[in-house]
Amino acid sequence: MNERRALGFGLAAVLLWSTVATAFKLTLAEFTPIQMLTIASMVSAMALLVICALQGKLGQVVSTFLANPWYYLMLGLINPLAYYLILFKAYDLLPASQAQAINYSWAITLTLMAAVFLGQKIRKQDWVACLFSYFGVIVIATKGDVLGLSFDSPTGVALALISTLLWAGYWILNTKNRADPIVGVLLGFLIAIPFALGLCVYEGAKWHTISVQGWLAVTYVGLFEMGVTFVLWLSALKQTNNTARISNLIFASPFISLMLLATIIGEEIHPTTLMGLVLIIAGLVIQQLKWGKNKLATGDA
Secondary structure (H helix, E strand, C coil): CCHHHHHHHHHHHHHHHHCHHHHHHHHHCCCCHHHHHHHHHHHHHHHHHHHHHHCCCHHHHHHHHHHCHHHHHHHHHHHHHHHHHHHHHHHHHCCHHHHHHHHCCHHHHHHHHHHHHCCCCCCHHHHHHHHHHHHHHHHHHHCCCCCCCCCCCHHHHHHHHHHHHHHHHHHHHCCCCCCCHHHHHHHHHHHHHHHHHHHHHHHCCCCCCCCHHHHHHHHHHHHHCCCHHHHHHHHHHHCCCCHHHHHHHHHHHHHHHHHHHHHHCCCCCCHHHHHHHHHHHHHHHHHHEEECCCCEEECCC
16 A cells, blocks of 8 residues: 555645645536536546546446446436536525535534434444534524524525435435446536436536636546545545544645635634534544544544
8 A cells, every 4th residue: 555645645635635625616607516617527527538538447337337327317416416516506596604604514414314314323422523513503593692593595595404415315325336436426527417417407507607717626626526536535434454544634624715715815713613613623533533442543435
């Protein structure tokens, strides 16, 4: 295993993911959520097709789909179609700092859904992690008015939480998938694109008003949120002997993202957003802890 190379891939993925909240907001200034999903999915599909070709996996695409077409149709409708459409709408309604922080609670949602659908046991520390993380979500959504439960955009908060359900559900459905993960993700985009185009026609999407900057922004989202970065992250995990160390890099991403939002688009980061994000991250850290007799050690994410 090449640990230095794995660390490089992991850091590159985290840094790129840290930029996407800013890219989302810049893109949504000119695109509707369904337009953004459509073009970003096309860009992602093209990038993954090139990667599959370079890795000699193109021959697996058709055979993998034909082996279980209804399964891949369901996966594609969940992610990217429903997941990103709902996530982009949440970003459209909420400050990006709030939307990305709430979405970050998906790992806690995954634990709860795995217990329901996969019969996995929920440990005591998982319940503590849930308490921290969902309290953090409430702090962010209410801007600290926890008792008053006053939301600026209840719909935006609801959509951000629904996106965590969809993302967690997608990975639960993937637990028994033995196909190549890059091929599986590519199939999702190829399946989603025709549906996304249909929704664009139904919406009466207008394309002539979009600037060059808008097209560049949506291309960036397609490459670095929905395409290439996934391959970098898989490569990092494949080349390391210490999955926990690589996985824990992701905890830096939302904080870097907040700095970029404040610096690049001038978004005001409410103090309670930072407080809530710290609570969510604390919950994720608690969830990962392995309890030994004499020490605490972080476990594989």
